[in-house]
Amino acid sequence: MSRDLTTLFDPKSVAIIGATDDTSKYGNWIAIRALRGARPVHLVNPRRSTVLGRPTVPDLRTLGEPVDLAVIAVNASRFEDAVDDALVAGVTALVGISAGLGEAGAEGRIRQERLAERIRGAGASLLGPNCLGVLDHTTGLELTSNDLPAGRVALISQSGNIALEIAELGADHGVGFSRFASLGNQADLEVADLVEACALHEGTDAIAVYAEDFRDGRRFIAAATEAARLGKPVVLLAVGRGSASARGAASHTGAMVSSGVVVEAACRAAGVELVSTPTQLVHLLQGLALPRTVRGRAVAVFADGGGQASVASDCVEDAGMAVEEFSSTLRVAVAADLPPAAGLSNPVDVAGGGEQDIGCFPRVLATLTGSAEVDTVVMTGYFGGYGGYSPELGAGELEAAHRIAEVVGAGDKPVVVQTMNHRSAAADILRAARVPVYRSIEDAVWTLRRIVARSVPAGAAPLPPAAAPLIDTGYMQARRVLAEAGLPFVEAVEVTSREQLLATSPALRYPLVLKALGDEHKSDRGGVVLGLPDAGAVLAAYDGLQVRLAPPAVSVEEMADLTGAVELIVGGRWDPRFGPVVLVGLGGVYTEVLRDVRCALGPLDAVAARRLLLDLRGAPLLTGARGRPPIDLDAAADVVACLSTFAAAHPEIAEIECNPVAAGPSGAVCLDARIVLADQQDPSAELKPEQKEQD
The missing domain is CATH 3.30.1490.20 (ATP-grasp fold, A domain)
Structure with missing residues (x-):
């Protein structure tokens, strides 16, 4: 059930426990920003009668009036006392800035868990501890140590410094933030709680997340799926794809990091856009701010230079989209606004037309976006720099930027702009109208490719009721229980x-x-x-x-008849955050060599299992490549679905695998089986195709 976080983002009054005049401390930085707002702010410091020229109270119990939210910025040794003081005073939302709890070792985790239970028991919520604060530009709440530009993206981050880097990049690229919540150790509120709250926030159009630990991964998937359904896409920057980054995350937040394979599977299920760097995150947020979707892969490249037209066209085609030649009708329409030397067939090159008539940009753009031959437009080149030639041309360029913004806003097709003058006044006009602008063509096309590839998320299927736990999982026992579950064996x-x-x-x-x-x-x-x-x-x-x-x-x-069969691996494991994860791939003795596998969150039905099989690079082997008979895909999908359902009903299973599964033209049969229980598993095991028992 979603938690009501109204008092976290829109409290009637605020208290800063640990407010101070010491300019090297969070209690000072946050108090200064808190006092900018219109809501009452109470400064708590038992050692000083005034802070920042304002009277203080020694504790909240002596304040004599209600407080909705308390920010706790004291040493870890005093954190528990501060929490008790706030709860007794009736505070319902706490923000723990203090470090030195859950990330500081076993003793700190025990203290943190005990506090979180007490806070929840009191009907309150805790953001953090070990966090950077909370902000809501739509309500005028600033309880952070740093400023973030205002906008319409909610930012949820487990790392304070990553959040600040994203904010700086956002300021450079016209991306601002409606809300910011610093997760810290997620002792109480976790990433799913914040995604749920931001998905329902009217001032938010998209949600950016940096996370190292998802706590309840299935809840995160459900929250992100609902956000996508509400038109609020989630972009996730997650760590843990490499062993070093996973160690680093665990060392500074006490986080347990799910493997990159599992996170990728979760993102596919929830329609979450997974990125690798803060820069990618901000670039994609620009594109996702477009209030429209891409209907197809037909791209019109519109440039004011032949070289940039060619480079952009190559980038678009390399990204799997099409720069198709225009019809004669569209070429004639484009030619009406350009000089005789212009390129008209796609890419379009204005060939000096900008200097002669800067107004050609919005007119040609209107022609392209109005054509049924075009799904989206990449505008590339020098736009934004014409003002350097003359004041008159500069004024015309600004007018052209406003008209471009009007064309894009009135149409239903995305327009992505790349310009070497991406920090110009004209570029700012476009960004203000939610037209994404990039410095490099590869960033513009990468973003467009991601937008084109977006699809409606399916979410994660509910888990079946838990079955009686397995005890004996030897080879013959594994075969027996899987056969009883419906898997075919010889x-x-x-x-x-x-x-x-x-x-x-x-x-x-x-x-x-x-x-x-x-x-x-x-x-x-x-x-x-x-x-x-x-x-x-x-x-x-x-x-x-x-x-x-x-x-x-x-x-x-x-011995199974392997005539025309393809050997598959079908398996999975139980992830402590996301639950059952299913793996399919080309199997047999070459599983590890080929490494052609796909993963998804379980359980899967036969339809989803079939899609997963067809997503393999080697899928042509399954569908009849080079005269081979196609395999019985329905039978193979049934094997995947059956195994995934069995695994989902047995959380005690750490790993499960049938390798190979012989999938032939007339059916599929499992030729081997392996089950490892959680108490038998190597704790360093990863979800990856290893060479196991083979036929």
Whole structure:
């Protein structure tokens, strides 16, 4: 259930616990900004009668009037007392600036968890601790140590310095912020709470998030999916794709970082735009501010220089979009506003037309955006610099910028602008009208590609009820429980002696396969013997396994018909933040070599599983490349869906895998199975395609 954060972003009154005249402390910086606003601000300092020329109180209990929100900026040793004082005084929202709690080790985490429970029990909420504060430009609330430019993007950040870098980049690129919440240690309020609140905020058009730890990842997905449904896209800058960044995040916030593979899967489910740097985040926010969507991949390149027209066209096509030649009708319409030497076929090159008639830019742009042949326009070149030639041309350029803004605002197609004069007055006019402007063409086209690729998020499917926990997960037991769940396997029996082998193998259909059990890498060690045509061959193979490996048991299995089959890996793991994660890929002994895998949050239905399979680079092998018969995709998708549902009902499973799954033209069958429980797992294990048991 969503939490009411009204008093966090729009309190009637505020208290600064730890307010001080010491200009080196947060209690000073935040108090100064708090006093700029119109709401009552109470300064709390037991050692000073005045701070910043204003009277103080020693504590909130002696204040004698209600306070909605308290900012706590005291040493960690005094933090607990400050929380108690605020709760007794009836405060319902707390912002913990203080560091030295959950990020400071086991003892600090215990103190922090105890405090968070007390705060929630009192019906209050805590932002932080170890955070930079909170801000809401729409309500005039400034409780941060630094200024952020005003705008319509909500910024939620677990790192104070990353937030400040994003704010600086935003100021350079015309991106401002409606709200800012510094997550810090997320002792109480977590990223999902803030996304939910900002998605419902009328002053917010998009939500930017920097996160190192998602606490409840499924809640984050639900919140981000709902934000996208409300037209408020979420852009996420997340760390943990590399081991060093994950260590760094854990060291300074005490965060447990989900692997990059899992975060990517979560973002796909929720329609979250995942980026790698603060610069990418701000560039994408510019593009997402466009109040319209892209209907297709047909791009018109509109330039005031032949070189830039060619470079931009190459960038667009390299990004998977099309710069298609215009029809004669559109070429004639464009030519009406340009000199005879202009390029008209796409890209459009004004060929000096800007100096002769700066008004050609909005007129040509109106023609392009009004054409059914064009889905979006990339305008590239020198626009914004013409004022350097003459005052008259400069004035005309500003007028042209206003008219471009009107054209874009009146139309229904996105326009992305790249100009070497991106900090000009003309560029500022465009940005103010929510037309994204970039310094480099690669940034402009990268942003456009991301906008074109956006789709409606499906969200994450609900988890099924938990099943009875598994206890024994050996090879044969794993096969049995998965077969009972609906996964198809070939017939098999386990034997521990020659006598059992002789007694049971005649009931199976030849040819047979022998697998030495108890060896995770049995195929590499010669522990899998294929194609045994009769009882004599089976007995000889069994004796050979005993000599070479002396396995405690052997699985005797019917050999699947692999004619026209493609070997797949189907597996997954349980992520402590996001729950079940499903992996599919090209499998068999070359899984690790090919590394062609895709992941998604589980559970998946057959439709979603089919989409995941078709997203593989090797998907043409599944659909009939170079005369191969196509595999039964429905059967393969059923295997993925069935395994994902089983795994989702068993949170005690750390890893699960069927590799290979033989997917052929007439069905799919699992040829191996492996289940590892959480208490059996190597704590350093990652979700990646490793070479496991193979046939």
